[in-house]
């Protein structure tokens with residue numbers, strides 16, 4: 001966490017929404033966004049649940065119809081991410097090592113997309129948001145789909161809650177608004 005202070009600006013998402021279903025994708029289209037990098041666990045799916053919520057399946061179908069280019073960008077392992085990638089029929093990068101930027105570079109190469117036309121969506125400030133902002137793409141924070149605490153994310157979540165509280169106090173979040 002030593003380098004975190006340097007990353008404070010990168011910790012601020014461009015937008016915050018309660019979940020992926022609340023995001024105004026038409027507005028993103030208007031802002032010339034054509035590419036979406038989705039985090040998987042707790043963003044598209046409940047953590048450790050092999051079933052994909054029907055709302056997520058419908059949303060992804062919808063986004064494909066709107067010609068968004070979509071990719072799953074997950075720090076989780078292949079056995080977790082691959083079945084979801086197959087079921088949704090969208091490409092993936094697993095073990096993405098967010099917030100490191102290498103996988104973002106690879107993702108945009110795979111999709112033949114540009115930074116300025118890309119948004120990343122995820123539930124974790126320390127990985128999803130900081131990674132995207134470091135690389136220079138827009139980022140939308142969503143609440144976790146699940147509130148279950150597990151050992152892997154417990155401490156990170158306490159820290160995230162702390163950061164969100166601090167940023168909220170400074171009025172750096174404008175809920176649901178897309179701003180820069």
Ligand SMILES: [Mg+2]
Nearest residue numbers: 039041042123
């Ligand atoms: Mg997640």
